[in-house]
Amino acid sequence: MRQLKFSQALNEALHQEMERDEDVFVLGQDVGKMGGDFGVTKGLWKKYGEKRVIDTPLSEAAMLGLSNGAAFTGLRPVVEIMFADFITECFDQIVNNSAKAHYMFAGQLTAPIVLRTANGGGFRAAYHHSQNPEAWLMNIPGITVVAPSTPYEAKGLLTASIRSENPIVFFEHKMLYSTSGEVPEENYELPLGKAKVKKEGTDVTVIASMKMCEYALKAAKELEKEEISLEVIDPRTLVPFDKETIFDSVAKTNRLVVAYEAPKTGGYGAEIAGLVNDEMFEFLKAPVKRVASLDSPVAFSPKLEDHILPGYEEVLNGIKEVIDY
Amino acid sequence: MRQLKFSQALNEALHQEMERDEDVFVLGQDVGKMGGDFGVTKGLWKKYGEKRVIDTPLSEAAMLGLSNGAAFTGLRPVVEIMFADFITECFDQIVNNSAKAHYMFAGQLTAPIVLRTANGGGFRAAYHHSQNPEAWLMNIPGITVVAPSTPYEAKGLLTASIRSENPIVFFEHKMLYSTSGEVPEENYELPLGKAKVKKEGTDVTVIASMKMCEYALKAAKELEKEEISLEVIDPRTLVPFDKETIFDSVAKTNRLVVAYEAPKTGGYGAEIAGLVNDEMFEFLKAPVKRVASLDSPVAFSPKLEDHILPGYEEVLNGIKEVIDY
Amino acid sequence: MGLNVDKLKQMYYHMNLIRRFEEKVDEHSKKGDIPGFIHLSIGQEACQTGVMHVLTENDYKFPDHRSHGICLLSGSSKEKVMAEIFAKKTGLCEGKGGSMHIADVEVGNMGNNAIEGSITATSLGTAYASKYRDEDNVTAVFIGDGTCGRGELHESMNMAANLKVPLIYILVNNGYAISTRAEEAHSFPEHLSDRAAGYDMPSEVVDGNDVKKVYNAMERAVNRARNGEGPSMIELLTYRWQGHFSGDPASYRPGNEVEKWKEEKCPIKNLRSKLENKGVQAGTLDKLEEDALKEVEEMVEFALNSPEPDLEDATKYIYAEKYESMKEGE
Amino acid sequence: MGLNVDKLKQMYYHMNLIRRFEEKVDEHSKKGDIPGFIHLSIGQEACQTGVMHVLTENDYKFPDHRSHGICLLSGSSKEKVMAEIFAKKTGLCEGKGGSMHIADVEVGNMGNNAIEGSITATSLGTAYASKYRDEDNVTAVFIGDGTCGRGELHESMNMAANLKVPLIYILVNNGYAISTRAEEAHSFPEHLSDRAAGYDMPSEVVDGNDVKKVYNAMERAVNRARNGEGPSMIELLTYRWQGHFSGDPASYRPGNEVEKWKEEKCPIKNLRSKLENKGVQAGTLDKLEEDALKEVEEMVEFALNSPEPDLEDATKYIYAEKYESMKEGE
Ligand SMILES: Cc1ncc(C[n+]2csc(CCOP(=O)(O)OP(=O)(O)O)c2C)c(N)n1
Ligand SMILES: Cc1ncc(C[n+]2csc(CCOP(=O)(O)OP(=O)(O)O)c2C)c(N)n1
Numbered sequence A, B: 001m002r003q004l005k006f007s008q009a010l011n012e013a014l015h016q017e018m019e020r021d022e023d024v025f026v027l028g029q030d031v032g033k034m035g036g037d038f039g040v041t042k043g044l045w046k047k048y049g050e051k052r053v054i055d056t057p058l059s060e061a062a063m064l065g066l067s068n069g070a071a072f073t074g075l076r077p078v079v080e081i082m083f084a085d086f087i088t089e090c091f092d093q094i095v096n097n098s099a100k101a102h103y104m105f106a107g108q109l110t111a112p113i114v115l116r117t118a119n120g121g122g123f124r125a126a127y128h129h130s131q132n133p134e135a136w137l138m139n140i141p142g143i144t145v146v147a148p149s150t151p152y153e154a155k156g157l158l159t160a161s162i163r164s165e166n167p168i169v170f171f172e173h174k175m176l177y178s179t180s181g182e183v184p185e186e187n188y189e190l191p192l193g194k195a196k197v198k199k200e201g202t203d204v205t206v207i208a209s210m211k212m213c214e215y216a217l218k219a220a221k222e223l224e225k226e227e228i229s230l231e232v233i234d235p236r237t238l239v240p241f242d243k244e245t246i247f248d249s250v251a252k253t254n255r256l257v258v259a260y261e262a263p264k265t266g267g268y269g270a271e272i273a274g275l276v277n278d279e280m281f282e283f284l285k286a287p288v289k290r291v292a293s294l295d296s297p298v299a300f301s302p303k304l305e306d307h308i309l310p311g312y313e314e315v316l317n318g319i320k321e322v323i324d325y
Numbered sequence C, D: 001m002g003l004n005v006d007k008l009k010q011m012y013y014h015m016n017l018i019r020r021f022e023e024k025v026d027e028h029s030k031k032g033d034i035p036g037f038i039h040l041s042i043g044q045e046a047c048q049t050g051v052m053h054v055l056t057e058n059d060y061k062f063p064d065h066r067s068h069g070i071c072l073l074s075g076s077s078k079e080k081v082m083a084e085i086f087a088k089k090t091g092l093c094e095g096k097g098g099s100m101h102i103a104d105v106e107v108g109n110m111g112n113n114a115i116e117g118s119i120t121a122t123s124l125g126t127a128y129a130s131k132y133r134d135e136d137n138v139t140a141v142f143i144g145d146g147t148c149g150r151g152e153l154h155e156s157m158n159m160a161a162n163l164k165v166p167l168i169y170i171l172v173n174n175g176y177a178i179s180t181r182a183e184e185a186h187s188f189p190e191h192l193s194d195r196a197a198g199y200d201m202p203s204e205v206v207d208g209n210d211v212k213k214v215y216n217a218m219e220r221a222v223n224r225a226r227n228g229e230g231p232s233m234i235e236l237l238t239y240r241w242q243g244h245f246s247g248d249p250a251s252y253r254p255g256n257e258v259e260k261w262k263e264e265k266c267p268i269k270n271l272r273s274k275l276e277n278k279g280v281q282a283g284t285l286d287k288l289e290e291d292a293l294k295e296v297e298e299m300v301e302f303a304l305n306s307p308e309p310d311l312e313d314a315t316k317y318i319y320a321e322k323y324e325s326m327k328e329g330e
């Protein structure tokens, strides 16, 4: 099948959805003429004009506000926040408006926005261009957080997100943009709220999304040599996540590793560890291991950054620890 | 000993610290002439004048910015954000500036600010005046989150927070403001980063802060009748929290309940459950039970609000569940 | 469209309706029938009435926290407005919203939001939607003087003017943000709305206690917006008679400031004398006042007699669309 | 303080120093010696030089993301500026900060921050500290035209003017925010800085490629601030010759726009011909240029030869004060 880059897959989803539904429009800094900082919105402005592709000023709060208000009327805004670190600038609109509007107005309106944003480290850009802020969004009922790890999923999940009635924060790990993979040409949706077993196995379950998923799959290959069988699950939707798939897997393997790139304390894996402890207590033969970043900001120096962030080695070692427990 | 209300204890801490150290100043909406929305800054403006007590406009981001910048020069700003829900409006300054400044500039400056804010439900004020946003702050290395549960602690912890070199978010549960308790007249500090065993016990550990601590202590009394002995721990500092005290207790009781008022998923207790699962796995005789809010926004109707938020009954039942496991 | 006597009489009725509504809400808030805290608009009825008479149910409205009058005049079932404030199942938002979060999307009330100023950002979106769909409805967003401190207002005005969307900022300047006077915490040349010029946006300052002037200024702004000439700001100078919320003693206000406003600038008295000058009988006006009271009393009856929400609805509407993996109730 | 020839020669040296610095940084960024992405100020040297020559080490400076020139002229050890950009242990922030997060508190460089506009809020605090302590130092904060979209700027200007703090907004208008021209995404009357009037704040627009004009405007603003007359904004009209970051092809720029600016408005050529007109020998000026290059080459040497940070420092400085309960390294 045809190969596309992750960023091209996202771009194709946008093209196809804008073609399919004229209520879909795109806004963000430099998404028009320039096609986006990472090229994800290329060609849209030329094809659909400035009504449907808005180059905004540096006004993250207003960009989200505009998106929410337009969504309230039934439009389908896709708003690009250039780096995920900048959601701090529009956090109120996400938390107090997008996530709550449907509930507080008793279902009278929905906020079907998609906030696309580039997260993650490894880009050598330090504190304000490297964070993985999914944990900030985990304690906010009403929000959906989606995070693809391959070009195929990037296209299918973005398509589903645009079509969803829910407000969605869509993370694009910036170190994945140039990865390649098979992507069908026709448009398609992948289910939201559903995890994907990327590799079946029997000995240890590894939950890993985005960049971490690659490490987990690599570790699975490596450990096969030692006849250890990993089950690798990509949650795909981080919030609300698919408990069933996780529970089924842990019921089988009795061992769980959660890998995530954000700081360990209070991160994504905390909830999974807490939940599995609670609901799968009798199944666990070892404590749930979290492989994550040091509890530190992301320093500029590549040497320090690589030390702070979890890589393949850390994932592999974390898995071994759980096996050896 | 003399009794003070929670809000008066806070007020006394501010008076004494402003008296002691002329670098301490206060800013916020209506903190001056009016003495604050909950009366916590009463009398300061009259005594210290508008240089040290600033009535600000509705500009949460600038208020935090001003605080950070002033703190960089060695001043000690105490900034009141009227309701904790509004930290969404200054989230960038907290996350990307207060929390990181010391680290990213390699220790050249510190951001010794105290952000005081009223959190929590039960006030019948719904979505934007009721949240418990501590979980939003748990994945941000560098920040300290403090939360007293009695007037005595309110004064001692606020005093310590003002004197600390670290940026601190200080939660004041709004349903505690009018509770009373013994408070010494002289100024005193209570240690940050240190949990407090509020009641010793042997059968179940209950971790509970702010309003939940009251419920836990009440449950302890109730269960004494059934000869069940609870150990109640108030973390006092939610981030970074005192693992040792918690681990010591769980080593003894082998059973843990974490009670918190925020939505259950991704809340404060997720990290504690995850951590205890990881480091105290062999000690646990039952899964860590989390008693928390439903995963829902806080509705306006008191009937619904009371249903959504955890109360004494829920705490008691949660504890019984762990005992009966 | 001129303001003939009939229209003015209708406005007179509406201003009385708001006044009575607020008085009743104040009463029942203090009695404990209404949960939470409540912001009243007594003294500001001309602002709400003048503005709302220009708008239709097709226009998008974003009320602020001092919202009751706006909700009442949007075209909603008025008793459902009252029931919402009483946290009843029969309320516009089934008792989930309350005074600070009332929407009625059918009639273009897009909901208020208790994070002050955030609706200035949200309202960009409905205004953009009108432009997007080439419809001629406009969006009106209400803010107070204190709310002018918020960064979102700046972002909104800059984008609104750049995108030339049909958005009208109704700046209800009642002189105070809780206890803080506008000039104590803000810096501006003569008027707060002079800032509109910095965005190349027209603005007007009018007496907010003169319903005709409010109406006319609003009409000009709406006409500009409907003609594709973009956003504007109108600043309405007024005063709230009560404290910030029902029960606030408002001791921060100097001497006889309130009394002066009550005596010299009551928007209802003001309109009444105008109508009398135009030859409307005192009896006719008295009758309108009585009718208003009666209508409000019926709303209170309705609210008091309505049931509370059902517990099983507590977790309804959290997600607009449920995922397959979600269990019931989530 | 006038601008005599000696001072102008010093400025000439500094502008060359910045130019050479940026060229070297560009080179080593493209080579891969410098991690991350880098924003260059070639073409904008007069803005940075003119402003910095008015300020002293006691004044607080908040550079923006296009910061190198500001850092160089703050009084810091210049090789440590370079080493920081190279992520070296010998850098001003021990390699932890990099181009977008360089501070040198000793000389009043309070650090830049890669969340555009957030320093407009932070800078309120240092300016307030000067007022608080009754000191006569001022704060200068740098922002670009694109950053004028941020709500924090509005909040900052409103509060700064209300509190009358000694804060100067240096609006470096180079016409673009990445690919987006100011007039494409913003709405303003003639100039972006005209908005200052809405806060009752003085502003000036000057040719940002004429270092004398920049200096003089800055001097006026600083004098106002030191005299307790509060904040002002100066808008410097200029142009960046490079793309947004080192490596950006900048194909969004029309035709020969860059060439025109290079030929007609080079700030260095401009000052050179002024100095020559004042009788300074070409040889003297050439020598200054050579010296600048040499100085920069030494900085690069220093940076290249410096060690990387130590791994054990990765978790240093997370908390300024450690709690008893913390284990080592946390
Ligand atoms: C972002 C935010 N900050 C602060 C508050 C608390 N608050 C509610 S109303 C108000 C005063 C608003 O004043 P103004 O805009 O003049 O409206 P008014 O109450 O006078 O009608 C304040 C400070 C809030 N709700 N939201
Ligand atoms: C809050 C925020 N939004 C967006 C960005 C991404 N970004 C970095 S620089 C820039 C353009 C800034 O333009 P301008 O202020 O004119 O400065 P210039 O680059 O022209 O010097 C953008 C959009 C950011 N860093 N921070």
Ligand SMILES: [Mg+2]
Pocket (backbone or CB within 6 Å): C144, C145, C146, C172, C173, C174, C175, C176, C177, C178
């Ligand atoms: Mg007001």
Ligand SMILES: [Mg+2]
Pocket (backbone or CB within 6 Å): D144, D145, D146, D172, D173, D174, D175, D176, D177, D178
């Ligand atoms: Mg620019």
